[in-house]
Amino acid sequence: MSSRTSFYTALTYAAGLLFLAVFIGPILWFLALAIRPAETAFAMPPQLTFEPTFDAFRHILLDPGTNAPQLVNSLIVAIGAVLLNLPFSVPAAYALSRFKLRGKKNIMLWYLGLLMAPPIAFLIPYFVLINRIGLQGSYFSMVLVLQTLTIPFSVWLMKSFIDEVPAELEEAARVDGARWYTIMWRITLPIVRPGIIVTSMFAFVFAWNNAAFPLVLSSRATATLPIGTLGYFATSGVTWNYIAAAAVLAMIPPMIIFLVFDRYVVRGLTFGSVKG
Amino acid sequence: MASMTFDGIGKTFPDGTVAVANVSFTVADGEFVVLVGPSGCGKSTLLRMAAGLETPNDGRLLMDDQDVTNTEPQDRDIAMVFQNYALYPHMSVYENMAFGLQQRKMPKDKIDRLVRDAAEMLDLTKYLSRKPGALSGGQRQRVAMGRAIVRHPMAFLMDEPLSNLDAKLRVQMRAELKLLNQRLGVTTLYVTHDQVEAMTMGDRVAVLKPVGNAGESNLQQIDTPQRLYDRPANIFVAGFIGSPAMNFVRAELRAEGASLRAAIAGTGISLPVPASAALSAYAGRQVIAGIRPEMFLVCPEAEALFNEPIPVAEALGADTYVFFDIASPPVDVNGAEEDEFKRKGTNRLVARIPPAATPKPSERLPLTVDLEKLHWFDPQTGAAIRD
Numbered sequence: 171m172s173s174r175t176s177f178y179t180a181l182t183y184a185a186g187l188l189f190l191a192v193f194i195g196p197i198l199w200f201l202a203l204a205i206r207p208a209e210t211a212f213a214m215p216p217q218l219t220f221e222p223t224f225d226a227f228r229h230i231l232l233d234p235g236t237n238a239p240q241l242v243n244s245l246i247v248a249i250g251a252v253l254l255n256l257p258f259s260v261p262a263a264y265a266l267s268r269f270k271l272r273g274k275k276n277i278m279l280w281y282l283g284l285l286m287a288p289p290i291a292f293l294i295p296y297f298v299l300i301n302r303i304g305l306q307g308s309y310f311s312m313v314l315v316l317q318t319l320t321i322p323f324s325v326w327l328m329k330s331f332i333d334e335v336p337a338e339l340e341e342a343a344r345v346d347g348a349r350w351y352t353i354m355w356r357i358t359l360p361i362v363r364p365g366i367i368v369t370s371m372f373a374f375v376f377a378w379n380n381a382a383f384p385l386v387l388s389s390r391a392t393a394t395l396p397i398g399t400l401g402y403f404a405t406s407g408v409t410w411n412y413i414a415a416a417a418v419l420a421m422i423p424p425m426i427i428f429l430v431f432d433r434y435v436v437r438g439l440t441f442g443s444v445k446g
Numbered sequence: 447m448a449s450m451t452f453d454g455i456g457k458t459f460p461d462g463t464v465a466v467a468n469v470s471f472t473v474a475d476g477e478f479v480v481l482v483g484p485s486g487c488g489k490s491t492l493l494r495m496a497a498g499l500e501t502p503n504d505g506r507l508l509m510d511d512q513d514v515t516n517t518e519p520q521d522r523d524i525a526m527v528f529q530n531y532a533l534y535p536h537m538s539v540y541e542n543m544a545f546g547l548q549q550r551k552m553p554k555d556k557i558d559r560l561v562r563d564a565a566e567m568l569d570l571t572k573y574l575s576r577k578p579g580a581l582s583g584g585q586r587q588r589v590a591m592g593r594a595i596v597r598h599p600m601a602f603l604m605d606e607p608l609s610n611l612d613a614k615l616r617v618q619m620r621a622e623l624k625l626l627n628q629r630l631g632v633t634t635l636y637v638t639h640d641q642v643e644a645m646t647m648g649d650r651v652a653v654l655k656p657v658g659n660a661g662e663s664n665l666q667q668i669d670t671p672q673r674l675y676d677r678p679a680n681i682f683v684a685g686f687i688g689s690p691a692m693n694f695v696r697a698e699l700r701a702e703g704a705s706l707r708a709a710i711a712g713t714g715i716s717l718p719v720p721a722s723a724a725l726s727a728y729a730g731r732q733v734i735a736g737i738r739p740e741m742f743l744v745c746p747e748a749e750a751l752f753n754e755p756i757p758v759a760e761a762l763g764a765d766t767y768v769f770f771d772i773a774s775p776p777v778d779v780n781g782a783e784e785d786e787f788k789r790k791g792t793n794r795l796v797a798r799i800p801p802a803a804t805p806k807p808s809e810r811l812p813l814t815v816d817l818e819k820l821h822w823f824d825p826q827t828g829a830a831i832r833d
Contacts, residue, residue, distance in 0.1 A: 175481035240815065258584060334531065336530070338528050338532035339535075341497075341499050341519075341526075341528070342533075343534075344499070345519045345520075345522075345524060345525065345603075346545055346546035346597075347546055347550055348522060360536045361536055365532045375526075440761075
């Protein structure tokens with residue numbers, strides 16, 4: 171290798187490391203914040219070495235009235251959002267991919283528009299609406315309102331998967347005597363199973379990360395983890411190590427999911443973009 | 447089993463493209479009819495209309511005298527083999543073959559018997575539990591066939607089922623398919639662009655041509671392979687069927703006393719024409735003569751009608767194809783308007799001769815023609831001139 175190419179290789183690695191630092195840095199800092207003694211959090215100059223302690227985790231998980239039930243609430247809401255999402259978004263995506271519908275393009279654009287709108291803009295109307303129908307403070311209210319985010323996204327993602335299934339397969343099934351619902355159920359959906367997994371994962375993470383809707387819709391008993399984290403911004407001060415511990419806790423389920431279904435995610439993200 | 451009748455079928459796509467127009471023919475019960483033609487001739491569209499995957503704009507489609515023009519494919523009792531096989535990738539070979547039977551609410555034990563019988567017939571028994579992804583091209587092709595025959599449908603529709611196979615396997619499968627059809631006796635409509643496949647497989651062959659407007663018809667001729675070869679209805683069929691293709695030359699028919707001679711345009715060659723009432727009517731007019739490569743006969747120089755240098759000779763072993771040029775304007779089989787450029791130029795002809803007669807490169811080869819077997823065509827309409 172000439173010195174010139176090795177110089178460029180070194181430069182590439184340096185740029186890569188810089189990028190990595192920008193993205194991973196804050197996460198590592200938060201992780202450190204969660205396990206360092208509270209009094210060293212804002213030490214000047216920053217203290218890079220410290221005696222690790224799991225006091226913050228112990229506090230948020232084990233002390234009464236803290237985050238453990240909220241972790242369960244978050245799981246209920248996120249899993250509920252996925253379960254309610256799939257039966258609607260998958261058939262919708264199938265119809266938009268396969269049927270001759272008038273205004274198909276407009277429907278897809280409308281979904282995109284829903285994704286672009288800032289959720290904050292709808293918080294008050296949703297709050298009023300949910301109160302009127304008597305669902306305030308329930309898990310279901312959050313699951314329901316989250317669908318306004320997860321369904322449009324899932325329809326777009328699922329449609330791109332279904333579009334990739336060759337039309338001949340469905341034609342073969344039609345000639346074989348199958349009706350459209352049998353074709354959808356027994357031919358197309360099994361083929362796009364990776365797509366359904368990816369869509370579920372994204373819907374889960376969407377719901378898991380959402381703080382705005384639970385903020386106005388949950389009660390003390392149904393509050394999710396992001397809401398619980400907000401509780402540490404108290405008038406008496408901000409307990410950064412508890413916030414950091416809760417945030418680290420909140421990162422774990424999405425990370426597990428992405429690690430387990432890694433191969434589907436890469437395929438999901440590049441789907442449609444790499445058509446032959 | 448059933449007969450299938452296309453009655454004035456036409457299909458224009460929403461963008462205005464006329465894919466099929468005025469096609470009428472009947473496939474008899476148990477008959478194997480091949481639709482053949484160049485790309486864009488509407489053969490696949492016709493097949494898809496027979497399947498119910500496209501709806502015709504004009505005409506009717508009858509199966510056993512029942513109008514099925516607007517019947518859904520699910521309700522037609524036909525089976526189709528697709529070019530890319532369209533096997534369900536997530537199902538095993540067994541499930542692929544059973545799927546159509548399950549849709550017909552057949553009892554499980556009967557499905558099992560039918561699938562195993564079909565698998566036996568196609569030598570697929572040991573692959574029944576495999577997924578299509580783990581099969582070779584030839585095996586997938588057989589599964590696609592199996593999925594069709596297991597249903598015992600009224601008719602088979604096949605859309606270029608052999609075109610994804612390599613040359614050797616294609617020849618082998620061609621024979622197997624033909625045998626299978628004879629054994630099952632199911633009415634079959636088969637699409638191909640390969641005229642050899644058409645000639646070898648079809649009881650009858652329908653030659654199709656792309657149409658420019660809804661007033662024409664795609665269907666040029668439907669007949670047995672031998673009759674298509676011997677008595678093509680027009681210059682398109684004559685040029686499409688046969689390999690190498692028929693040679694066409696422009697000529698003027700001149701009456702000489704009681705007999706006719708055809709003077710080949712641009713050359714001094716004059717062919718004596720056998721007496722024929724139809725041809726007599728063309729005396730003094732332009733015609734197109736069609737000469738199949740095997741109609742050329744090697745002869746002594748004194749009897750030669752053509753005596754040109756041979757720039758290229760292709761030795762195939764049993765035969766040799768020799769190519770030579772004559773100073774005569776080429777003929778466009780598709781009947782396109784000729785321009786000044788085409789009126790000039792040379793016409794390259796091909797002759798099939800015994801290998802022993804192969805000349806050395808660029809040597810002249812004296813050839814005559816079996817005059818009785820010449821084909822004659824009207825240059826305006828392209829129709830064959832025949833008694």
